[in-house]
Amino acid sequence: MARAGGSLTRRGLRGREAELEELQALIASVARTGSGGLVLIQGEPGIGKSTLLAEVVSGARAAGFSVGVGKADELHHIVPLSSLAACVLHGDQPLLSGDAFADLARNHDQRIWLVERLAEAIEARAGSVPVLIGLDDVQWADPLSRFALKQLPTRLRTSPVLWLLTARRDPSGPAEEVVAAATGNLPTVTVPLGPLSGAAIDQLVGDTLGAAVDERVRDLLDGAGGNPFLAVEMLAGLRTAEASDELVPPGLVVGVRGRLRSLQPGTLRFLQMGAVLGRSFGFHAAAALCGRPAATLIEALEEAVRAGLLDDDGDHLAFRHDLLRQAVYVDIPPSARKALHREAAHHLVSAGHQPIDAVPHILRGALHGDEEAVGLLQRAADDVLSVTPGLAADLMTRALELVPPALPLRFTVGERTILSLTRAGRNREALLAGDRLLAGRPPLEVFSRLQAALGGALWNMDLAGELRRRAETALAMGGATPEIGARLAALHALALSRDQDLVAAREAGEAALRAATAVGDREAHILALSGLGEIAQNASENAVALGRFAALSAIDSAFLPEEVVAHLHMDDFEAGERLLSQAADHAGATRQAMMLWAQGQHDLGLGRLDDADAGFMTMERLEDEVQIPVQQVNGRVIRSRIALLRGDREAALEHLVAARERLAAKPNPGNTAAVRFLEAVHAEADGDIGLAVDKIRQVQRQGVFMRWRLLRDWVDSAIRMALRGAEHALAEDLAAQAQAHARRNAAVPTATGIAAQALGLVKNDLAMLERSAELLKASPRPLVRAAAYADLGQALLAAGRKRQAVAALTHARGTFAESGAHAAAARVQHALEGAGAGSHGAAAKQRPVRPVHGWGALTASEQKVARLVAAGHTNRSAAELLVVSPHTVNTHLTSVFHKLSINSRVQLANLVMTLPDS
Incomplete structure (x- = not known):
């Protein structure tokens, strides 16, 4: 509560002892345990949030924390990452150098990639010293900083990083969103600041006046309502009034307007220009708005600082408190404010600032038909499109509103608005905007451009x-x-x-x-x-598809996931793995979630069920973060099948429910077919063969190509359901599709082997099933091979060839078990026991069930991640060694901490030290 240029002093933090003690305890806990935490200090303007933040920061710095503190600004809340920039660039040891941060902001093209890079920098620092990152006035944080704040605390929960935020009360505001995202993932504390007690106010009076308070002053202070800033301003105004023998009116007028009346007219105008520019502003910018040379305003600046209204750090001027700026700002007539904001925007651009810096002023000052403002909004939208597409869409929408319907410019702006909305995933808005423009009967050339611009939105909406x-x-x-x-x-x-x-x-x-x-x-x-x-x-022309997608990814690396999956359809997992490794080295160059989809398909194909499940889980999380769901239905379908293969019926049902929910939001034919097939699998597992067959028929009605994209590796399951339901014609139809697919992909062992398996099942042809097993020896897909050997073993048993049957079934059981498909292995084991293979059965029953908690509960990949992290690796360095995404490492690490019931990397390292080497 001290101010520059004034005599007001502070003897301790008045009236906030309990809150400070709580926060000091949290600082000590973070340092001691090595785990993260998040604090939100909330209250009305002037209630002491910033003061408490400063006190906590001081204590953390004294405790050995590396500290970065920033402040969001009301008029600068649009510039991407501007709020967090101060947190990572300021302090005794900045988390990032200015050049590194500029390079980060300049070269990334995805929000997720940028957040991961920030996480790496913070994680690296936290590896040697606890870190505190503080951000004042989060309610004004820019969109990209808000996005990062919703991801980073959870991402860094296993490191000693304390996030300390302040915000005004707003149940639906950015601060609450950040807390909600962290809740359940790391300790979160909300510290509400209410009015100061009478005793604390008395202490403030003593700090200021150094004397007993008479009734007149006490009555005056009642008007502050326990707000320390207002109380201090009243006391300062009281001293000013007493010195000039003026009457002292109640309210903030005492602290601000009372002093403003005593200022020179030129000083008052200078302050008003500064208030238009924002809480923090440049001296030259304010001088330009005043229309005077900077040298002539030095006296005004000095007077404003002496009056305790401005602080001067040598680079920028800043109102000492937001309430001071607002008090000055509201005294400017509204029409004048609007004009001044337009002038401010023009000056900033003329002075070489980026268009985005002028946008807050454009939004407050632009008039309908202002083509200069429209141009600046378009340039700003272009600059931020790759970083915050939602913001770019908002800017273009505003630009379109400023263009009168009669101007041809409206169609040009409209086209770019459609594209920005589509990029932001706001496809329905894009379509509505396009149709409104088309209703204006544009010229044919414009009509064509608008329809082309709408193509992406229509495709994304499955229309x-x-x-x-x-x-x-x-x-x-x-x-x-x-x-x-x-x-x-x-x-x-x-x-x-x-x-x-x-x-x-x-x-x-x-x-x-x-x-x-x-x-x-x-x-x-x-x-x-x-x-x-x-x-x-x-x-089903896999080789042709590979050629197309390879050519596509050569032009635009964003399509690399499609090329990876195309290689997998050709059974070329080595090429797929090389591409995945390349993508890991250039994570900012492609779509993160879709690369995880490709990685999940790769792991699933190779029978790595644990890794595949983690990959699809991470993919869904990233899609949720950017709010652009693409593969969530299919991801849940696959995860449900994985759970059934493992024998986890509860998880399988949870995924089925989630898949149905996501289907309701994106009910295209492919998603519908996938969910119907999954429902068939669940119905079969429940013993309801009639329902299972009905669901398979529903899949068939979705269209030839759509069902085959789904069934190419799962057709054997569908055929078995049809045969169990005595629906031989359906089984024959499915087998015929497999034959057609194999003819188009004769060089793909999986395709030809599955076709032989399908035919063998339908015709009950032992020779064909033997051929299937032989063909699939060349397939890289172990689960496909295991299913074929299981079918062969059953057929051999029926033919009375017990020895060969036991060998085939034993091979199938071992392959299923090696992949973690223990439920499938158990079904094969049951067949073995039916064949009298008792010794094999005894061995199988001795297989330990994976526990739910403890080291034994970890998957093989989780154990690898745990050991690497315990050895001091960051998420990125561990990911590089394992050739996976850092996001996947984060998913594994989350599971590790849950299963081990620990909260920090320090605890993990201590636990791993007690384990035997392996």
């Missing part, structure tokens, strides 16, 4: 039929430029990839690719290759 109709209409009407015509043709082919006539779709895609190549349009080229890849994949 392939509507996309096809719009593309065909725009192409038929003509008037498009060659580039837009090529994009429309490519979008048309992409829409046709969901149609039944894939031959026509392929022809359209080839034509679109030729057009894109001819005009040299990158966007059209990407769309055409994407469409052709989808078409080939839906037609």
Whole structure:
């Protein structure tokens, strides 16, 4: 509560002893245990949040913490990462150098990647010393800082990092969002600050006046309502008033307006210009708004500092408190404020600031039809699109509102608004904005551009039929430029990839690719290759699909996950692993969640069920973080099947429920088929074969290519259900699909082996099942091989060839068990026991069940991660050694801490030290 240039002193923190003691205990706990924590100090303006924050920071620094503290600003709350920048760049030992931070902000293209890099820097520092990161006035934090604050505390919960935030009370505000994200993952404490007691106010009076308080002063202080800032300002105003023999009115007027009246007119105008610029502002910027040379305002600056209204740190001026700035700001007439904000925006850009720095002033001062403001909003949106696409979409939406309907500029701005909204995942808003623009009957060339811009939103919303109709209409009407015509043709082919006539779709895609190549349009080229890849994949032409997706990822590395999965469909897991390793080295260059999807598919194919489950879990978390769900239905379907293979029926049911919930939000044909198939698997496990067969029939009705994308590796399960339900025709249909797929992929052992297995099951053909097992020896997919050997073993038993049957079944059981598919292994074991293989049965029953808690509960991957982290590795260095994503390491580590009932890396290291070497 001290102020620059004044005589007010502070003798301790008045009236906050209990809160301070609680926070000091938390500091000691973080240092002692090595685990993280989060504190939110809440209260009304002036209640003492910043003062308490400063006191806690001082104590933490004295306790040996590395400290970084920043403050969010009301008028600077848009610039991406501006709020957290102060936290990581300031302090005795900044967490990042200015150059490193600038490079980080300049080169990343994904929020998740940036947050991970920040986490690595903080984690590295916390490896040697506890860290405190404080941010004052979180309610004004910029969107990217808010995003990071919702991820980082949980990400760093196992390191000694204390997050100390202050905010005004707002149940639905950013601060509450941060606390909600951390709750349940690390200790969180909310410290509400209420009014000071009368005794504490008396202490403040003693600190200020050094004398007993008379009734007149006590009555005056009652108007402060226990707010320490207002009380201090009243006391300061009281001294000023007494010195000039003025009457002292109640309220903040005493502390601010009373002093403002005594200022020179030039000083008052200077303060008003500063208030327009924000709590913190530059001297030259305020001088420019005053319309005077900076040298002529030195006297005004000195007077403002002497009056205790401004602080001057040599680089910036700052109002000593937000309430001071607001008191000055509200005295500016509203019309003048608006004009001054427009001037401020113009000055900032003229002075070389980035457009985003001017945006707060544009939003407050722009008038309808202000084309300069529209241009600045567009430039700012371009600058932040890759960092905070939601903010970019908001800026473009505002820009569009400023453009009168009659201006041609409206269509140009509208097109970019559609693209920004689509990038932000706000597809429905994009479609509504586009349709409003189209209702204005734009020229044909503009009509074509808008329809092309809407293509991404329509595709993301699974409206392939509507996309096809719009593309065909725009192409038929003509008037498009060659580039837009090529994009429309490519979008048309992409829409046709969901149609039944894939031959026509392929022809359209080839034509679109030729057009894109001819005009040299990158966007059209990407769309055409994407469409052709989808078409080939839906037609079960794996080699062709691989060629398309490889060409696509060569142009845009964001499509690397599609190339990885295409390699897996060719049984080329080595190539897939190389690409995954490359992606791990350049994590900022592609889609994090989709790379985890590809990694999960890779691990699943190789029978690494624990790793696959962790990968799909991490993928869903990342999709939730960016609020753009893509593969969540399929991820849950696979995780449910993994749980059933393991024998965890409870987890399998939880995943089924989650898959149904996500299907309701994204009910496209592929998702519907996946959930219906999963329901069939669960019905079979429950013994309801009739329901299982009905669900398989529902899958069949989703379309040939859609069901086959789902069933290519799981068709044997569907055939067994059909046969158990005496639905032989359905089983034959499924087997025929497997045959057709194998003919198109004769060089893929998994495809040919599954086709032989399917035919052997349907025809009850032992020779064909033997051929299946032989073919699948070349397949890299152990679970597929195990299922084929199990079918072969059953057929051999039925044929009376017990010795060969036991060998096949034993091989199947061992392969299932090695992958962790213990429920599947148990079913094979039951068949072995039925065949009289008693010794094998005894051995199988001795397999220990994995416990729920303790070291033995950890999966093999979790144990590797635990040992690396215990040895001092960060998430990134552990990920590099294991050739996985740091996000996957974080998922494993979360599970490790839960299973071991520990909270910090220190505890983990101590526990691992007690384990025998292995």
